[in-house]
Structures are given as C-alpha cells and as structure tokens.
Amino acid sequence: MGGGYYSKRKIGGIIVAAVLLLFGSETAVMAAKHVVGGSSGWDESTDFNSWASAQTFRVGDELEFKYSAGLHSVVELGGESAFKSCDVGGSGLKSYTGGSDTIKLTKTGTRYFACGTSGHCDQGMKVKITTVAADAPPTSSTTPTTSTSSSTTPPAASSSSSSSASSHHLIQFNMGSLVLIASSLIATSLLLP
Incomplete structure (x- = not known):
C-alpha cells in the first residue's frame, strides 16, 4: 500500500x-533585445536602414540605444512627417539622454526615433521601427526601414549583414x-x- x-x-x-x-x-515569451545599430550602436556612422531591415521587431521586444551621453540623445518622434523632416524639437513624444536607454515595444505599429543633437538626424541618425505581433513570422515585408539617404547599402550587402545582425538578437527569458x-x-x- x-x-x-x-x-x-x-x-x-x-x-x-x-x-x-x-x-x-x-509565459516565457522569447523577447529579443535589439541593440539599435548593432555593434556600432546609436552613432552617425551607422547605416540604420540596413540594420533595421535585417530585424523583425515583435511585441515584447526591447530596443536598446547605446551611445555617448552628451554627444547624442534619442527622441521618439510623433509620426512619419516629423521623421521625414527631422523635426526633433516640437514633435518629440519622449527624450532619452542616459547613454544606454531601453525602450519596450508594447504594441504593434510604427515608431520613429532620431538623435536630438542638431544636424544628426539630417545626417541619417534616425530609425523607423515597425513592430509586429509576437507570434508573427519573420518576413521581409514586416521588417522596418529608415528613410533613404545618399549612403544606402545595396540589397546584397544588406542580406549578408543579416547574420551579424542576428547575433544581436538575444533571447531572454523573463525572471518569473x-x-x-x-x-x-x-x-x-x-x-x-
């Protein structure tokens, strides 16, 4: 017995x-932490168009902006018009100046970010992030892009950079x-x- x-x-x-x-x-949704710009970080020398096009941003993921505080900042812009015109002064929803700022992607849709330092956005230091549902498949049609600039990376170089970009796509489990x-x-x- x-x-x-x-x-x-x-x-x-x-x-x-x-x-x-x-x-x-x-419950351990595999959220990714995207270091914006990859190993170069949030810097004028980074091709954000190539970087962003190699990513799939999902609800629950995080963006991490790493930069030199005092030299750069991050401003979340109110919409595409402000993004295209680099209106970082009047249309900013929120500003970050810490040098290592994490922003959680909490819903589907498009968000726009630019450097608040004078002239940096006009030099291409801006990124458009389109967030898809957490369970959406990774496809090129759902990946974000930034506005075009004179130094656009050719498609072949963009696809070859996807393997290095995926190394920054870290899988994290929540502590709970x-x-x-x-x-x-x-x-x-x-x-x-």
Whole structure:
C-alpha cells in the first residue's frame, strides 16, 4: 500500500512539474533585445536602414540605444512627417539622454526615433521601427526601414549583414519563468521518495 501511495505521489509530482514547465515556457515569451545599430550602436556612422531591415521587431521586444551621453540623445518622434523632416524639437513624444536607454515595444505599429543633437538626424541618425505581433513570422515585408539617404547599402550587402545582425538578437527569458521552472524542478525532486 505504501508503494502505491509513493507511486501516485511521484506521478502527481511529474504531472505538476510538466504542467508548470509547459505554462512556464508559454509565459516565457522569447523577447529579443535589439541593440539599435548593432555593434556600432546609436552613432552617425551607422547605416540604420540596413540594420533595421535585417530585424523583425515583435511585441515584447526591447530596443536598446547605446551611445555617448552628451554627444547624442534619442527622441521618439510623433509620426512619419516629423521623421521625414527631422523635426526633433516640437514633435518629440519622449527624450532619452542616459547613454544606454531601453525602450519596450508594447504594441504593434510604427515608431520613429532620431538623435536630438542638431544636424544628426539630417545626417541619417534616425530609425523607423515597425513592430509586429509576437507570434508573427519573420518576413521581409514586416521588417522596418529608415528613410533613404545618399549612403544606402545595396540589397546584397544588406542580406549578408543579416547574420551579424542576428547575433544581436538575444533571447531572454523573463525572471518569473525561470523561477517557475526552477520551482517545478525542486517540487518534483521533493516529491520523489
């Protein structure tokens, strides 16, 4: 009789652990952190058109702007008109000046960012980010682009840069999911005789 009790407990523990792992992995949406501009970061020398076209931005992902504070900034613009005209003064929704700023992509749609330093946006230091649903497949039709500039990268170079861009597409688990997985493994080991 004792063996049957432990067998039922063991099976019950395994089922609980499996359910927790299943739901834990569902809540651990694989969000990506996109370092804007890749290894070059948020800088005038970066071709943001090529960088952005090699990315798929999903709801839940994060943009990380890395730059020299004081030399650059990040301004989220109100719309495409402000983006095209580099109107960083009057139409800015929010400004960032910390040098390492993270912006979460919380909904589908298009957002526009530019450097607030005088003349930098006109030199191409701006990016248009189009965010798709978290479960949308990665396709070139849903990837964002920036406005064209005189130094547009040819398509062949853009596709060859996608492998280096994907190295910046880091998979992150949220902390709650890791705790859930760890606790389910502990619970399973405690239930075993």
